[in-house]
Amino acid sequence: MTGALSHMLTPAVVGYAEPWWMAILKSLVIFAIGLQLVPLVLMAERKILGRFQNRYGPNRVGPFGAMTPLADIVKLLTKESFRPRTAIGWLFTLAPILSIIAAVAALAIVPFGNVQDIFGTPVGFYGIDVSIGPLYVFAFGAVAFYGIMLGGWSSGSKYSFLGSMRAAAQLISYEVAQGMALVGVVITAQSMSLTEIVEGQGGMWYVIPQFVGFLIFMIASFAETNRPPFDLVEADGELVGGYMTEYGGGRFALYYFAEYLNVLVVSGLAVTLFLGGWMLPFGIHPPGWVDPFIVIGKMGLFVVFFIWVRATLPRLRYDQLMSFGWKVLLPLATLNALITAIVVVAWY
Amino acid sequence: MLSTYAPAIVFVVLGTIIGIAFTVLNGVLGTSRPSPAKLDPYESGMASEIKQGFRFGISFYLVAMLFLLFDIEVLFLYPIAVQLRAFGTFALVETIVFIGLLTVALIYVWRRGALTWK
Numbered sequence: 001m002t003g004a005l006s007h008m009l010t011p012a013v014v015g016y017a018e019p020w021w022m023a024i025l026k027s028l029v030i031f032a033i034g035l036q037l038v039p040l041v042l043m044a045e046r047k048i049l050g051r052f053q054n055r056y057g058p059n060r061v062g063p064f065g066a067m068t069p070l071a072d073i074v075k076l077l078t079k080e081s082f083r084p085r086t087a088i089g090w091l092f093t094l095a096p097i098l099s100i101i102a103a104v105a106a107l108a109i110v111p112f113g114n115v116q117d118i119f120g121t122p123v124g125f126y127g128i129d130v131s132i133g134p135l136y137v138f139a140f141g142a143v144a145f146y147g148i149m150l151g152g153w154s155s156g157s158k159y160s161f162l163g164s165m166r167a168a169a170q171l172i173s174y175e176v177a178q179g180m181a182l183v184g185v186v187i188t189a190q191s192m193s194l195t196e197i198v199e200g201q202g203g204m205w206y207v208i209p210q211f212v213g214f215l216i217f218m219i220a221s222f223a224e225t226n227r228p229p230f231d232l233v234e235a236d237g238e239l240v241g242g243y244m245t246e247y248g249g250g251r252f253a254l255y256y257f258a259e260y261l262n263v264l265v266v267s268g269l270a271v272t273l274f275l276g277g278w279m280l281p282f283g284i285h286p287p288g289w290v291d292p293f294i295v296i297g298k299m300g301l302f303v304v305f306f307i308w309v310r311a312t313l314p315r316l317r318y319d320q321l322m323s324f325g326w327k328v329l330l331p332l333a334t335l336n337a338l339i340t341a342i343v344v345v346a347w348y
Numbered sequence: 349m350l351s352t353y354a355p356a357i358v359f360v361v362l363g364t365i366i367g368i369a370f371t372v373l374n375g376v377l378g379t380s381r382p383s384p385a386k387l388d389p390y391e392s393g394m395a396s397e398i399k400q401g402f403r404f405g406i407s408f409y410l411v412a413m414l415f416l417l418f419d420i421e422v423l424f425l426y427p428i429a430v431q432l433r434a435f436g437t438f439a440l441v442e443t444i445v446f447i448g449l450l451t452v453a454l455i456y457v458w459r460r461g462a463l464t465w466k
Contacts, residue, residue, distance in 0.1 A: 019353040027358035035366075077370070081378045083411075085387040097367030104363030108356050129354045135426070169408050172415040179358035179422035186429040242386075246408050248373025254367055319465035322411070326463045328417065331454070337425065338447055341397055341432055345440040 017335035018123055030127050034107045035145055037296070038260045045260075046306050048095070049056065072253075079249035086156025087246065095154060096247065099147030102140045103261035109136050110268030111194050113278050113291030125292055126195065134182050137269060138175065141224065144258070145171050145339040148233070151255070152243030163242030164319065167233040170223055173232075173325040178220035184213040185273050187267035198277030205276040211338045214274045216309035216329055221266040223325065227306055230315040232321060267302035272324035305316040410462050421450050 017023065043066065050057025058065035084093055108127025114125045126325075130136060145168065152164020188194055188209060189200040197206075207214050234242030241247075245257050271277060274280040275298050278291035286294070316324070361426060424446070432439050 017354065018406070020354065023351075023355045026359055027355040029361065031362050077373050078377045078379070079374070080380055081371075081375045084389040086389045093371060097364065097371065100370075101360055101363035104366065105356060105359045107433045108359040127359055128352055130352055135423075155389065157391075163405060165408050171410060172419070176415060176418045176422060181418065181424075183422065183425050183429050186426060186455060187432050190424065190433055192430055222351060240390060249378055250370040253374075254370050257366075257370075258433070292419045317383075322465045323463065327412070327458070333446055334451070337429075338444065341429075341440055341443050344432060345436055 018121065020083055022121055022123055026123055026125075027127055029033070029093060030107065030112070031104065031293075033105070033296075034261065034264065036299045038155065038257060041260050041264060042069050042072075043302050044303060045310075047303065049309045049311055052308075064254060070184050076253040077250055081250065082246075084246050087245075088154040088156070091154035092246075093152050093251070095147050095149075095151030096251045096258070097147075098150065099258040100145055100254045100261075101257040102147060103265065104144075106137055106140045107268075108264045109133065110196060110265060111198060111277060112295045113288060113320075114195050114199070116288045116291075119270075124195070129193055129195045131193050133178070133194045133197070134273075135192070136185075136267070138179060141175060144262070147255075147258070148243050151247065155243075155246040157246050159240045159245045159345070160243050163233055163239045163245065166239075167169075167226065167243055170226075170230065170321060170325075172222040172235060173322060174223035174329070177325055177329035178224060181213045181220065182217035182273065182331065183333075183337040184210045185342050187344050189338070194272050194277075197278065198272055201276040201279060205274065205279070205281075207274040210336075212272065212332065213340075214270075216224035216333045216336065217274070218270060220329060221270065222309065223307070223321070225262045225266055227263065228304075228310040229315050230321060231315060232318050235315060255300075257330055263303065263306055264299060267299040267306070268295065268327055270302055271298040363379060407465055417453065420452070421446075433451065 018026070046067070046068070046277060047057040051123065052118075058068040058162060061067040061071045083089065101231075109130075111124075111126035115122050128136070148167045148171070149164050152160040152162075152167065155161070185197065185206055188206060189197040191197060191200070200206075222228075226233045232242075234244065236242075237346030239245070244252060247255060273297075278294045414419075426442070428439055428443050433441070
């Protein structure tokens with residue numbers, strides 16, 4: 001029944017706005033869920049990484065160490081609010097806040113389901129569904145870039161500065177490839193609204209026709225979220241802690257939080273753009289309220305993949321990283337977009 | 349149409365709240381015992397003589413300029429991508445010409461060695 005309703009609503013979905021109170025309410029709910037998922041991701045990472053390295057991982061606080069993230073937050077908040085002598089005070093404070101704002105705002109775009117009836121009010125199971133979709137993510141990616149850049153620059157430390165310069169070059173290099181990889185998806189879906197892109201995957205998930213685009217998007221996403229093997233921004237062997245060398249306590253917690261929230265958002269985007277969002281294969285149509293769980297479950301798969309890659313691959317060298325982005329990913333992504341365009345026009 | 353963006357404002361406000369909350373809570377709950385050595389920027393035990401605005405590799409600027417060029421290429425491709433089926437062969441030829449021109453630019457930049465990190 002819900003399926004029929006969502007089909008009925010689909011043509012008018014983009015630009016659909018709930019009453020203002022519902023808009024605020026659903027934003028709060030999505031934000032709360034996102035906030036709950038971050039400690040889970042943190043915990044999963046430390047546990048799974050532990051298993052990969054033949055150890056237990058954190059297991060002291062609470063049953064199976066499940067309370068470790070809570071203990072971490074308490075510990076970080078009671079640490080000294082430290083700022084080095086050379087730092088530019090207000091920028092040093094502002095930078096991590098910018099990072100977390102960008103990460104939280106990007107969460108708004110991830111669709112957990114289409115428009116559905118809740119007690120007689122149609123509600124879109126997403127923060128926003130706009131006709132610019134991926135561009136919204138790139139826009140807030142640019143704000144996150146400022147967070148990292150200002151943080152490293154205003155610290156007044158060599159390692160922070162080098163870390164932030166590397167971050168800047170890396171983020172903008174891979175953003176080009178990431179954006180280009182999505183052109184193929186947009187051509188296939190004929191829309192940039194994320195719910196319409198998901199609805200367009202009813203016949204076949206885009207991971208199959210857009211497999212090259214998927215690979216490029218995933219590789220670029222690892223670089224965009226500063227995850228290993230692209231974590232040269234905070235390469236501890238050579239840069240101590242990269243742009244967050246001088247950060248500690250609550251401000252460090254914000255950076256850390258933003259990083260893992262970004263991993264979640266990127267996982268959500270990958271699910272939405274390539275893995276059919278809330279759809280299940282083999283024509284299974286569960287009731288509408290299951291949709292968010294399907295999306296979160298698929299996001300979980302990506303999170304495990306992120307951790308798995310971290311445990312498996314060694315870090316790249318910086319010149320290799322830059323050459324790879326510009327000389328391999330960008331031409332490949334352009335070729336992918338071009339071939340998709342030709343096939344789509346020739347086919348239809 | 350603009351009202352569809354309204355929840356984004358809620359998210360930005362929530363992000364600001366959590367950011368300020370962490371910073372302020374840390375200031376309130378955290379200890380404060382500064383010492384001259386502690387306030388030095390990190391430099392593995394030695395005194396650091398770093399200042400903002402020192403010189404560093406030109407490659408970073410080069411990458412920033414290339415980014416402008418190619419990111420705008422990507423942005424221009426999105427509207428074509430949405431309307432490609434509607435406009436058919438005409439849009440396809442335009443896309444090919446557009447990408448072709450930028451490929452020339454990429455090859456030029458590549459041959460000049462701007463993509464090789466120094």
